[in-house]
Each structure stands twice: as C-alpha cells, then as structure tokens.
Amino acid sequence: MIATESKIDEFIQKCKTNALSVTPQRLAIYKALIADKSHPNPETIYNNIKPDFPTISLATVYKTLETFEKHGIISVVTPLHETVxxxxxxxxxxxxxxxxxxKVMDINDPVLENIKIPEKVKRGNQVLDYTIQFNIVCSECRNK
Ligand SMILES: [Zn+2]
Ligand SMILES: [Zn+2]
Known part of the structure; x- marks a missing residue:
C-alpha cells in the first residue's frame, strides 16, 4: 500500500531530523499505529507487536510513543479516555x-475546513490549525 509506505518514509525522515535512531522496535510500534485506524492506546499497540517482539515490555511501548509525541511525529487524541x-x-x-x-474515527469534510474562525480566536493570535470533535453514541452502541 503506497499510503503506508510514504508514511513510513516520512517517519524515517522525521526520526533522522530529530536524531532518533530507527530501531526495529520503533518502526514496529509506528507501523502498528498507522495500521490501526481506531487511534489505539499503548496496550493495544503492545499486544499487536508482541508476537514479533516477544521481549518488548509495555513500558517500552509507552516510552516510545511518548518520545514520538514529544518530537511531533504522532499526536495524542485528548478527551474522554482513561488511557492515552x-x-x-x-x-x-x-x-x-x-x-x-x-472509538475514535477520523473525519475530513470540506465543511469543516472552511469554518469561520471567530474574531476572539484570531485577535492578536496566529491560528495554526484546529480540531473539531463530534461526541456521539455510535450506531453499534445505540443498538445494544
Ligand atoms: Zn485522527
Ligand atoms: Zn460506540
């Protein structure tokens, strides 16, 4: 899949820029994250890579994800969750x-890209970007 490959290239590039060595473990953790569209927590990633890296610890996965986040390689999805x-x-x-x-799903829609930014936000500030979050009860949960 080309999209995945270019993300991995980007990852390797970012590691280089940040003087992080691209170890097989780090690569596996990143790959597990991009493969899982559900915005996984560290435990899920740990469980996914454990078969290939039986000696890896959950603490290492936590630490690695924190390192990626600190260097702007990945981001934290904030609210509503007990675990990051x-x-x-x-x-x-x-x-x-x-x-x-x-569950956390991505949404991209032109409507959300062209919202009118309130004066209060703009005044004196430089707006870099924004994230809109829709809190829902999903159809699966409604049918339970
Ligand atoms: Zn997302
Ligand atoms: Zn649900």
Whole structure:
C-alpha cells in the first residue's frame, strides 16, 4: 500500500531530523499505529507487536510513543479516555468520538475546513490549525 509506505518514509525522515535512531522496535510500534485506524492506546499497540517482539515490555511501548509525541511525529487524541490514545495522522483532521465505546474515527469534510474562525480566536493570535470533535453514541452502541 503506497499510503503506508510514504508514511513510513516520512517517519524515517522525521526520526533522522530529530536524531532518533530507527530501531526495529520503533518502526514496529509506528507501523502498528498507522495500521490501526481506531487511534489505539499503548496496550493495544503492545499486544499487536508482541508476537514479533516477544521481549518488548509495555513500558517500552509507552516510552516510545511518548518520545514520538514529544518530537511531533504522532499526536495524542485528548478527551474522554482513561488511557492515552495516539494518532499518526498529523495533517489537520477532525474526530468523531463515541462516548460509550470510546472509538475514535477520523473525519475530513470540506465543511469543516472552511469554518469561520471567530474574531476572539484570531485577535492578536496566529491560528495554526484546529480540531473539531463530534461526541456521539455510535450506531453499534445505540443498538445494544
Ligand atoms: Zn460506540
Ligand atoms: Zn485522527
């Protein structure tokens, strides 16, 4: 898949820029994150790579994700979760979050890209980007 490959190239590039060595473990953690569209938490990533890296510890996965985040390689999806959830998509995009099952889905829609930014936000400030979050009860949870 080309999209995945270019994300990995980007990852390797960013590691170089930040003087982080691209170890097989780091690469596996990043790959597990981009493969999982649900914005996984460290435990999920850990469970996904454990078969290939039986000696890796959960603490290492936590630390590695924190390191990536600190260097702007990935970001944290903030609210509603007891455990931290990560996102490999660094371009501006928005989220739909189910308040029941806590699943996080990406949404991109022209309507959300062209919102009128309130004067209060703009006044004296430089607006870099913004994230809109829709809190929902998803259809699966509604049908339970
Ligand atoms: Zn749900
Ligand atoms: Zn996202």
């Amino acid at each position: 959830r990560y996102d490999a998509e660094m371009k501006q995009h928005h989220h739909i979050v189910c308040v029941k099952c806590k």
